[in-house]
Amino acid sequence: MTATLETRGSPPEAASGPLVWLPFDPAPLEPLPPGLRVVVGDPSVTVPDELAEVEFLVVEAPGRAPLNELIPRMPKLRVVQTTSAGVEGLAQELPDGITLCNGKGIHDAATAELAVTLTLAAQRDLPAFQQRQIAGTWAPTMAPGLAGKRVMILGHGSVGEAVEARLSGFEADVIRVARTARDGVAGVAELDDLLPAADVVIVAVPLTSRTCGMVDGAFLARMKAGALLVNVARGPVAVTDDLVAACAAGRIRVALDVTDPEPLPAGHPLWRTPNVLITPHVGGLSQAMAPRIHRFLREQLGRLAAGLPLANVVHGEY
Secondary structure, X not given: OOOEEEOOOOOHHHOOOOEEEEXXXXXXXXXXXXXXXXXXXXXXXXXXXXXXHEEEEEEOOOOOOOHHHHHHHOOOOOEEEEOOOOOOOXXXXXXXXXXXXXXXXXXXXXXXXXXXXXXXXXXXXXXXXXXXXXXXXXXXXXXXXXXXXXXXXXXXXXXXXXXXXXXXXXXXXXXXXXXXXXXXXXXXXXHHHHHHHXXXXXXXXXXXXXXXXXXXXXXXXXXXXXXXXXXXXXXXXXOHHHHHHHHHOOOOEEXXXXXXXXXXXXXXXXXXXXXXXXXXXXXXXXXXXXXXXXXXXXXXXXXXXXXXXXXXXXXXXX
């Protein structure tokens, strides 16, 4: 895609405000706030002629964009806005004076939807029934189900809250766990005591230095035998070799939307391990995503043009 200068939403003589670099056509964001200028192009593919003038950069996939190369060439850059909620590594790489904002809230509904889908699929043995369908085998079996089970939501932030809302009709008891304890929510310091009581553990924590590798052999050993782990967070939150060992031994079951490494190589043992259900990091990929991205960016650009505080400013790692 070739980057092109746009002045939609402002007459040419008024287009002297901040220059925004968008990775997609701005038509879904119109009308743009008066005064904003826009260049369009995928940062992983093209660089606009106006690169040195960019003040607000929107990135859809921080891991694909060569930001280390681009940012030093943008002396006026003030804000990097991701459409992803996760910004692992990016906060530490940005120079002082550049504000990082994430896409918290954009993917909550779709990610929660998939978390519950994976949970139900595993708890009702749908992968086994799919294999029997292919084989033309009619073989009813009893499944654990979800009613009456205890479901831990590890990471009770906006995604975790959305997961709980979607679980509300399934007659499951929810155990809420977050980094810091608050009313009705346990802190991670209580995790060791709470894990043995959970039939399902849904992981929805951000990837930080504290959460990287938190789902390790010791964590899995504390889980109830036969329990289900659902990871819709980030792959490195779990230690892959420990997942493989625990599932191969039949001690636990896992449903993963994220893996480490990712993409998962074709020959990786995780593909062949029993008691494992995998989807290819599609938590946010539903038709609900684009309208939410557009709505958030429309509001965020309105704040930028009006000189108001921006939403979703990242402090520290998240």
